[in-house]
Amino acid sequence: MKTFSIGGLHLPENKLTAGQPVERLPLPAEVTLLLSQHIGAPARPIVKKGDTVMRGQLVAEPSGALSSAIHSPVCGTVSRIDTVKTPQGLSAEAIIIKTDESRPDALCSLSPCSDVVEATRAAGIVGMGGAAFPTPVKLTPPADTQPDTLIINAAECEPFLTCDHALMLADPDGVISGIRLIMQATGVNHCVIAIESNKPDAIKLLRRLTASIPGIEVMIMQPRYPQGGEKQLTEAVTGRMIASGKLPAAAGVIVHNVATARAIHRAVTLGEPLIERIVTVTGPALSRPGNYLAAIGTPLRTLIEAAGGLPENTGKVIIGGPMMGRAAATIDSFTVKGMSGILVLPSDLSSRQPEEPCIRCGRCVSACPMGLEPYLLSTYSRMNMTDEAIDALVANCIECGSCSYVCPSWRPLTDFIRIGKQRAISVLKSRKQS
Amino acid sequence: MWNVALALLPATAVALWQFGIGAAIVLTASIAGCMAVEYIINRFMLRRRFTLANGSAFLTGLLLALNLPSNLPVWTVLIGCIAAIGIGKMAFGGLGCNIFNPALVGRVFLLLSFPMLMTSWPLPAENIWNYTDATTGATILSILKSDPAAASSVGMTAELTGATGGSMGETGAVAILLGFIWLLWRRVISWHIPVSIIASVAILTAITGGNIAVELTAGGLLLGAVFMATDYVTSPMTHKGMIIYGLIIGIITVVIRRWGAYPEGVSFAILLGNGVTPLINLWCKPRRYGETGKRRAVA
Numbered sequence: 001m002k003t004f005s006i007g008g009l010h011l012p013e014n015k016l017t018a019g020q021p022v023e024r025l026p027l028p029a030e031v032t033l034l035l036s037q038h039i040g041a042p043a044r045p046i047v048k049k050g051d052t053v054m055r056g057q058l059v060a061e062p063s064g065a066l067s068s069a070i071h072s073p074v075c076g077t078v079s080r081i082d083t084v085k086t087p088q089g090l091s092a093e094a095i096i097i098k099t100d101e102s103r104p105d106a107l108c109s110l111s112p113c114s115d116v117v118e119a120t121r122a123a124g125i126v127g128m129g130g131a132a133f134p135t136p137v138k139l140t141p142p143a144d145t146q147p148d149t150l151i152i153n154a155a156e157c158e159p160f161l162t163c164d165h166a167l168m169l170a171d172p173d174g175v176i177s178g179i180r181l182i183m184q185a186t187g188v189n190h191c192v193i194a195i196e197s198n199k200p201d202a203i204k205l206l207r208r209l210t211a212s213i214p215g216i217e218v219m220i221m222q223p224r225y226p227q228g229g230e231k232q233l234t235e236a237v238t239g240r241m242i243a244s245g246k247l248p249a250a251a252g253v254i255v256h257n258v259a260t261a262r263a264i265h266r267a268v269t270l271g272e273p274l275i276e277r278i279v280t281v282t283g284p285a286l287s288r289p290g291n292y293l294a295a296i297g298t299p300l301r302t303l304i305e306a307a308g309g310l311p312e313n314t315g316k317v318i319i320g321g322p323m324m325g326r327a328a329a330t331i332d333s334f335t336v337k338g339m340s341g342i343l344v345l346p347s348d349l350s351s352r353q354p355e356e357p358c359i360r361c362g363r364c365v366s367a368c369p370m371g372l373e374p375y376l377l378s379t380y381s382r383m384n385m386t387d388e389a390i391d392a393l394v395a396n397c398i399e400c401g402s403c404s405y406v407c408p409s410w411r412p413l414t415d416f417i418r419i420g421k422q423r424a425i426s427v428l429k430s431r432k433q434s
Numbered sequence: 435m436w437n438v439a440l441a442l443l444p445a446t447a448v449a450l451w452q453f454g455i456g457a458a459i460v461l462t463a464s465i466a467g468c469m470a471v472e473y474i475i476n477r478f479m480l481r482r483r484f485t486l487a488n489g490s491a492f493l494t495g496l497l498l499a500l501n502l503p504s505n506l507p508v509w510t511v512l513i514g515c516i517a518a519i520g521i522g523k524m525a526f527g528g529l530g531c532n533i534f535n536p537a538l539v540g541r542v543f544l545l546l547s548f549p550m551l552m553t554s555w556p557l558p559a560e561n562i563w564n565y566t567d568a569t570t571g572a573t574i575l576s577i578l579k580s581d582p583a584a585a586s587s588v589g590m591t592a593e594l595t596g597a598t599g600g601s602m603g604e605t606g607a608v609a610i611l612l613g614f615i616w617l618l619w620r621r622v623i624s625w626h627i628p629v630s631i632i633a634s635v636a637i638l639t640a641i642t643g644g645n646i647a648v649e650l651t652a653g654g655l656l657l658g659a660v661f662m663a664t665d666y667v668t669s670p671m672t673h674k675g676m677i678i679y680g681l682i683i684g685i686i687t688v689v690i691r692r693w694g695a696y697p698e699g700v701s702f703a704i705l706l707g708n709g710v711t712p713l714i715n716l717w718c719k720p721r722r723y724g725e726t727g728k729r730r731a732v733a
Contacts, residue, residue, distance in 0.1 A: 006723050231723060244724040356488060357530035362671035371722040373671065393722065 001197055001222040004232040007369040008224045009402050011323070013198060014159045016282050017289050022170045024293040025306055027074050027099050031297030032084055033059065035093045037336035038126040039133045040066030045095055051078045052100075054108035056273055059095050062121070068134045068337075069124035073275035073295035074099040075106070087300065087319045089329025097297075109271030116185035116268055123267030124337075125274045129153055129164075129228065129257035130320055132338030135264070138256065139185050141249035150183055150191040151237050154258040155221055155228040157196060158321030161341045163278040164258050166291035168195075168202040171262055172209050178261030179216060181268050186254055191216045192237050193258070196223040225323060226400040230255045232369050244396050259340075274337055279303060283344030285311035300331045303342055315347030323401040356409035364403035364413055370396045374403035378413045381420025386427050394424045435489030437622045441613035442496055442661065448596040448606030449500060454562030456504035457602045461496070463508045467515030468495030475524045482528070490529050494518055497537035497661060500603020501654065501701070502544070505556045505568045510548055517543035534708045535668050538701050545701070555599035573599045574652045576697040593651040604657040614660045623664045626673050630680025631659040631687075638688040655687065658700040668708040675711075675718035683707040 036042035043060035053059055053072040060070040076099040084094045113119040121136040141147050152175075156164045168175060179191055193210070195203050197220050210216040219237060226232055231242050233255060240251040248255050259277065266272040275296055282289040287308030294303060304310050304317075310331070318325040320341055327350075328342075364374035372393055380389035394417060403413040449457045472491040476482045486492070498518050502511065518540025526532040545552045553576075556568035574593070592598045596606030604610075617623045632650060639649045650656070663669060663683055670679050683703045690699025 006721055235723070241724045246724075357528065359530045359666045360669075360671065361666040365671045365720050368720070369723065371720040371725075373720065375671075393725065396723065396725075 001220050002236050003222040003224045004227060004236040004369065006235075006371045007367050007402065008226065008232070009367055009405065010223065011159050011225045011405075013223070014284075014322075015162050015165075015198070016160065016284070017162045017280055017291055018165060018199075019169075019201070020162070020166065020290050022166050022278055022291050022293050023306075025295075025298065025302070027105075027295055028298045028302050029099055030079070030299075031072070031074055031076075031097050031099065031295055032299070032334040033070050033072070033095045033097070033297045034084070034086065034334065034336055035060055035070065035095070037070070037132060037296075037338065038068040039131060040064065040068065042093065043067060043070045043124075045081055045093075047078045047095065049078055049080050052076070053078060053097060055105060056108040056110070056275060058273075059097070062124075062134075066134060066137060068126050069122065069273070070095070071124055071273040071275050072097055073297060075103040076100040085330050085333050087328040087330065087333040088326060094297075094334070107272060110267065110273055112271060113268070116181045116264065119268045120264055123263070123273040125260065125263045125267060126337050127257055128259035128263060128277060128338060128340070130324065130338050130340055132336070135256070135260055138254065139182065141186065141254060142247070145247070145249040145252070147186060147188050147249050147252050147254045148190060149238055149253045150179070150186065150188045151233060151253055151255045152179055152191060152193040152258050152261055153228055153230070153233055153255055154193055154195045154199075154202070155233060156199070157223065157225045157227040158323055158325075158341075159225075160282050160343050161280050161321045162282075163280045163291055163340050165199050165202055166280075167259050167262060167278055168199070168206060172202075172205050174262040174265045175206070175258055176209055176213070176216070177269060178263070178265035180213075181264050182254070182256060182261060183215065188254060189215050193218045194221050194227075194233055194237055195219070196221045196227060198223050225402065226369055226398070229369065229398050229400060231398065244393070277335070277337065277339070279335055279339055280341040281307040281344075282341065283307075283311070283314075283346075284349070285313060285346045286344055294335055296335055296337055298335045300328070300333050300335065300342060303335065304331065304344065307344075310344065311346065313346045313348075314344055315350035316345045318343040318345060323405065324399070352412070353410035355411045358409055358411060361408060363406040363408065367402040367406045369400060369402060370398060372397060374413045374417060377420060378403075378411065378416040381416040381423070386420070386423050389420045390424045390428065394421050395428065397421050435493050437620050438617065438661070439489065439493055439496060441616040441622070442500065442603070444609035444612040445500060445603045445606055445657065446496070448609040449504070449602035452558035452596050452605065453504035453556060453602045454564075456556060456561065456565040456568060459508065459565055460502055460504055460506055460511055460602065461499045463511040464499035464502070464515060465492055465495035467512045468492070468498065468519050471515050471519040472524065475520060476528075480524070480528070485529065488529065491519060494523070494536045494540075497603075498540045500657065501537060501541045501601045501662075503552065503555050503600075504561075504602040505554065505564075505566050505570070506544075506551055507566055510544060510551055513547070514540040514544045530667055532667055533712070534705055535662055535665050538662055538705055538708075542701050542705060557599055558597050558605070571599050573697065574648060575691065578648070578652075579691075579697040590647060590651070593648070598652075600652075601654060601657075604654040607651045607656055610656040610660055617660070617664075624673065624676070626676035627664045627669060627680045628659040630677045631655075631663060631684045634681045634684025635688055638685060642688070642692060644692070649688075649691070653691075653698040654700040658704055659683075662700075663704045663707060668711055670711050670714040670718060672715075672718045672720050675714040678718065679707050679711060679714055682710060
């Protein structure tokens, strides 16, 4: 079994919802589509208040090369375009559509398109592993690179999350079809589906279905966090490292999440834009944790209700997994394309211990998958020493949270490094301009 | 911290078994003294919050005691506590900020200030009920210093079980190794520092024609390699750095034992190793992901 070579942790898996089938939720009475739910410029609305829209109809178009289209997941009427809260508690523009119960649930298909990249752009597909990077950009690697391997990221190394696992079991044919489309679009003829060994049923199923397809192999990975990180997975699968500041294509690889591959299949073969996704709603105190297929823009409350309602002792709701996810400032928000999970943690599991002094035990250094020195970076950040932090490669941090997890003094290393990284990046940008 | 204290249990038991009442008095004085000094400095000088609960002062006191002869008067022990916690730790800013191992700062301070008291070693077993009036004798290393040929007369059983003269925690090799196994098993420390110290001492002893078994089991080598040199705060962060640090300590130990003025040099070697640790940390960076070649330093 392969894994990456620098740092990393073996975490308790806590996959409470592993093996649970995907359950489709009824369409919500109202969907709220955030205009900025991807990396890049926010989408530009092309509908106005009072417009009737079909399920699958384009409601906001990309406003630049690095942006993404947004489609309505329901048939209904645009009730308003308004400022709402993101799960992080920030204000953001959104299109709010009231679902029309009386109208048939017909899909307004995308116009047929044989070009995979164009179809992906028209369908508004973004990376579904969490980063939400516009997929068409990743499907067109720079001309000076020659990718030879497509890696399908099905590691799902985050504890608690099982949405990719459930997806592979529910629609393996869709995944494989999507893979073939990506291979066709990028001209890469070798694909590795990387799955951690804790999902033996998915490994077996995909092995059986890909046995007769040349060029596609299923690779079993040793469970290790953060294996699903693009850089770590690339090194684990191919042994090559992506030079810092470079794209994976520079190392000859293209990495896509398994759910993204399936979304590409739905867009190209069925003409269905990205209007729904599987969200793992989980937590030790929930009565019905599960993998729910929900329309993009579904209120978080609806999903938590479906999973049995918010337990009384809830301390934190985390959007994403426990390691990379961010605590929600409000649950009066809505799902987005890159949201893989909602984790409801009781207060005893989510409270922070008061921090103790750093004793330089070096556990953060051993755990860091980027080979950085988190104890040093977080101190630089606290002391506002941006130049030193840049020299110590703070910009390479992938914010995986491993350092905070292993720290015996409960120091919030990742939080401070994140602040220092943002400062460093803005300094580096202004330096580039001058 | 408490895991390390637990790992010191066998060595402490050997100390009590071999040196009796004296060991009990020195242990109590040292632990109480270190905790009191930390409390007083925190409360009245730095006005910081209470820090004794993290176990660091307790451990410093325990380690200091195990590095002292069991017939040391209480007032001397207390001076050692003030040097260890006050100068060795709190003067630098408390836990995590010190450059030198506090317990060794205390021990070396006493060794340089009270050389007579610190080098009269009670004979084991026969002094269970004696404290400062214990009968004393020379340690193997001081015998070897004056007569290198005496190595053949050393009884290895005594060396392994602790039935020999020396600082009260350093004599029982088996007990210290038990602690080492516990620390490795609980992943409190990695093997790198102890193994590189012990290996470099063994190799250098072999080259210079010494008796490897005696050099390894005698004096503070094992206690130092397992418990003192591995102190997180004062040792390097990366495995590569740890090995270099271990080599430095091993080499200096052998040099002092063979050619220096003192029969034993582990304490000095570790303190010198502590001193170069910041440099080692600067030099031995972890293996970076995706970085090739040297980066231009930002002016």
